[in-house]
Amino acid sequence: MWWRSASFILDRQQHQNRTVAPSPESFLLSSPPPMADSPLNPKSNISAYYQTRAAHHAVVTTDWLAQAQAAVGRHSDDDGSLGGDKGAARIGGGGGGEEEGSGKAFSVIDEFNSWRKQPALAEAVAAIRALAAVIRTSGAATMMELEIELKKASDSLKSWDTTSISLTAGCDLFMLYVTRTSALEYEDFNSAKSRLIERAEKFGEISCKARRIIAMLSQDFFFDGCTILVHGFSRVVLEVLKTAAENKKHFRVLCTEGRPDRTGLRFSNELAKLDVPVKLLIDSAVAYTMDEVDVVLFGADGVVESGGIINMMGTFQIALVAHSMNKPVYVAAESYKFARHYPLDQKDMSPARRPIDFGVPIPSKVEVETSARDYTPPQYLTLLFTDLGVLTPSVISDELIQLYL
C-alpha cells in the first residue's frame, strides 16, 4: 500500500481508476478493515496454527475463555465423527473443519484437530496420524486408489490451514513415502497398507527421538556459565535446555515476554521447575541486554529452502540485533519442518494473522499489525541443530533437493 516514493498518490489514483474499487473515503483509509473490528473471523484471516499454539503455550486470558465459550456454543451440532472432541473446547479458528465433511462419516480435519490439541504432539506428527487414520478407515482395494484418497485428504488438510508450514511439510513427507512405497508393486495390498500405517506410527516416535538427538547434539555449544537468550515457546528448545540442566551445566536463561501470546511467561515457568536461573525481559529490552548474552537460541515453525526460518514474530528482530553484536544465533528444528518455500521478503509468505488484545480499547480507525510470524533470512543464522546433524543454513537446500527430487 505505501509506496516508497511520493508518487504513490498518483499510482494509487491510477490503480483506482483501473479497478472498480469502491472506496469513498480519503486515501489514507483505503486499507482493509483493521483486525480489531472482527475478532471472530474464522477461515479468512486468522491462522489456526497460531491459535493452537497460543492455546497450548500461552497464558489463559479472560477473552480467550470467552471466545472458547462462544465457539463451543456454535459448533455443538457438528457431525458426529470419529475424531470428536477430546474434552477440550474448540477454538474459533477451528470451525472450518465442518465444511470438509462432504457426506463422509469420517473427516480427516476433525481427526487432525483432535490430535493437534495434545500439547506434546508436533503439528506434523498430528497430520501424519490423521493420514494414518485415513488409511485405516479407507475402503480402497488397490494401492492406486489408496494413494488418490490420501492425496485428497492431504490436500484438504493443507488447504484448511495454509499458514502452518510443518503441517504442509508433514503431509508432503508422508505422501512422498507413500508414492515411493507404492512403486514396489510386488507386495499384496494389505501388507503394504499395514506397512504404511506402521510407518506413520513410527513417525511419532521419530519425532520424539528427533528432539532427543537435537538436545544431544547441541550440548557442545553451551559452556558453563553461559547466558542463553530464548524467544517463543519451542518444545525442542525446552528439551535442549532440560538436557543441559540434567547434565549439570551451569547456565542462565533470558526469556523474552513474547507478546501477544506471552510465551515467555509459560517458558520461564517451565524453566523455573528445572531450577534454571531465569530472567524475564520485555520484548523491547533485547538490545539492551544483548551485551550479557552469549548464545541466542530459537525454535522454528518452519525452515525454508533458503536456509532461513519462519518463527514467531520478533525472531527476526532479535536475530538482527544478535548479528550486529556478533552473537551466535542457533536454531533447533526437526528435519520434518523443512519446507520448499522460498520467501524473498517478509511479505512473501501467506499471511498468518492472530488477533492481538492490547487490554484497552483501540479506536476503529487505527490499524493493527496482526501478523503472527516473521521470516529470518539465512545470513543472520549461525547454525541449525537438526536430527540430521548440525547444519549451516546453506545445507538445507541440499537436504531438500535430496529428499524431494
Added chain:
Amino acid sequence: MKQPPQKKDGPPVASSIAASERIGVDRSVEKERKKDLPPPRKQFDDESRGGRAKRRSVLNQPEARNRVELFRHLPPHKNGTQLPSLESKFFELHEKHPAVYKVGLQYLAGDLSGGNARCIAMLQAFQEAIRDYSTPPEKTLTRDLTSKIGGFVSFLIECRPLSMSMGNAIRFLKSRIARLPLTLSESEAKTTLCSDIDRFINEKIVLADKVILRHAATKIRDGDVLLTYGSSCVVEMILLYAHELGKQFRVVVVDSHPMLEGQKLLRRLVVKGLSCTYTQLNAISYVMHKVTRVFLGASSIFSNGTVYSTVGTASVAMVAHAFRVPVLVCCEAYKFHERVQLDSICFNELGDPDAISKVPGRVDVNYLDNLTDKQKENLELLNLKYDATPSDYISVIVTDYGMIPPTSVPVIVREYRKEYLLI
C-alpha cells in the same frame, strides 16, 4: 613488443586456473591430479596451442591492433567484414556441412544471439549433419562421427566463441555418441542420436522453461514493479505469462550500449499490452528505489554461485542489493557448469571495439571520429560481452529443479549431471 604470455614456471600451460595450483606440489601427486582434472583450457595467447587449428581455419583474421593488455588472453572479435566472401563460399566443397556453415555465419553476423537460441540452432544443425552422414569405409561410426563433430565445433568456435550452454550440449552429444552400442546399424544409430538430440532440446530447454515460468510467476504479486536488464528469453516468457495470468505489474527495462538488446524486449512487451518504462544503465540507481523485484537471465551459473551473464548484469544486481531489492536469476539447469570463476577477466568474450566508439544516430557526440592515426595508437578500446556477478548479490535462482539458493548450484550439478549424461 610481444611479451611472453606465461610469467610463471611450471608446465607450459599459460594463465589457466588449474595450473596455478600445481606449483610446489609433489611430482607423483601431480600426476595423479593431472589424470583427475579436466585438461586446462588453452588460452588464446598460449604459444603451445595447436597450430593445426590455425591451419584449418576458414576465417583468415589479421591480428587486430591495439588490444588491451589485460585481455590479450581472449580471442579477438571477428567482425562481419568477411561475411560476403564467406557467404559466396557457401556452395563450395569443404568438409563443413551446409547447415553447420549456415549457423556459423549467423553467429558471425550476430543474427543469432542468446544462449538458448544459439544452442538450439547448433543442435538442429548437428541433427541435419548426422542425418546426412555416412560412415566412410574402414572406420567406426563413433570415432569418425566424433571427430566430424569436433571439426564442426572448431569451425563454430572460430565464428564466435562457444557459450556455456553450447559447451554442455556438445559434451552431451559426444557422450551419447560414445555410448552407442556397437551392435546398432548405421541408420539405427543415426535415428537414435537424432531422437536424443530432440529429447535434449525438449526436456532441457522447452519443458524446463515451462517449469521456470510456473515457479517464477508465483513470485510476482499485484502492484509489483519488475526490473529486467537486456533481453533474456526466459524473463520475457515469465513477464508475458504473468500478464496472461492477470497480474497487475509494471516493467522497467534497462538497456545499455552498444547492443541495445532491451529495445527488442521492450517492443515485444509493449505489443502485448504491458506497461513498461525504458531506461539506460546509468539511470539504474535512480529508478531502483521504486522497484520491487529484479529478474535477470543468465548465460551460465558456476559452481560457486557466480552468475555469468551479459555485461552490465553485475551492476544491476549490485545496485539492487544495495537497495535491498530481491534479485531473481532465471536459468535452466543445463547451463550450470562445474567451473569456478572469481572475476570477469580470466574468461570472457571480446566484442567489436569499434562499436563502442560511436553512438548511432548522434553525429555530434562522435568525438573519436576525428582522431589522427597517431592519436589512435594511444587509445585502446575494450568491448566485453559478459560479466560475472558474485553469489552474494543473488537472492534466488529459479531453475527447472525449483527455486534454489545460489549455494546449491554444485548440488544440482553433482546430482543431475550424471543423470543427463547417461540418459
